Amino acid sequence: MHPDLTAIRTxxxxxxxxxxxLDPSPTRQIERWLREAIDAGHPEPTAMTLATATSGGEPSARVVLLKGVDARGLVFFTNYESAKGNDLAENPRACANLFWVLLERQIRVNGAVVKVTREESEAYFRSRPRESQLGAWASEQSGVLEGRAALEARLAAVRERFGDGEVVCxxxxxxxxxxxxRVELWQGRPSRLHDRLRYTRIDDQRWRVERLSP
Ligand SMILES: Cc1cc2nc3c(=O)[nH]c(=O)nc-3n(C[C@H](O)[C@H](O)[C@H](O)COP(=O)(O)O)c2cc1C
Incomplete structure (x- = not known):
């Protein structure tokens, strides 16, 4: 039986x-909503849909985990040679979206994308479980594999290579x-008359806030 999608309505x-x-700083406001999602016991509260595009304008979106927010921006970690890495090398802009269904909230962030420093990447890499560290070496993320066995074989080779030693980044x-x-906050309201408030950067310190029609 096909579900009647038109009848699903919250x-x-x-x-x-x-x-x-609103906090005058959009990144502090993001931190506040993140904390509330974590405190509400939301599953995967840091799961963030990240949209990128090629220089030709072909879009892609995928979920990544948000690993840091401060006044400079939102940080996630990945393989620089993945599809998203290639998109960002040729078109260093992204749109990120966080959705917390339990809180009926969404945040959309548009901006330029820069690599974090090598020190930041290495510090975070050191904090990851060893199996994830080995996986980062074994996986040519977004490349085509002949099968699961090919991945397992690459992992075995990496495990052998590092032995009991430190797995470097x-x-x-x-x-x-x-x-x-730009940072837009969305709070669901009855009858689709949602609240939408958008920060737009004026300069390093100041932001303009506007209300958008739902
Ligand atoms: C909940 C969740 C969290 C994920 N976190 C990450 C992440 O932090 N970094 C990452 O590279 N991929 C993450 N992935 C996998 C990505 O969604 C994606 O499959 C992968 O990065 C390859 O994307 P690309 O081919 O567009 O580069 C996550 C997937 C899910 C569902």
Missing amino acids: EYARAGLDESD PPHWGGFRVVPD
């Missing part, structure tokens, strides 16, 4: 979002930072 009535609720692996120039 009313959002948990909360409102007022201009006076691969040169092709590291962090990117999305440096926001």
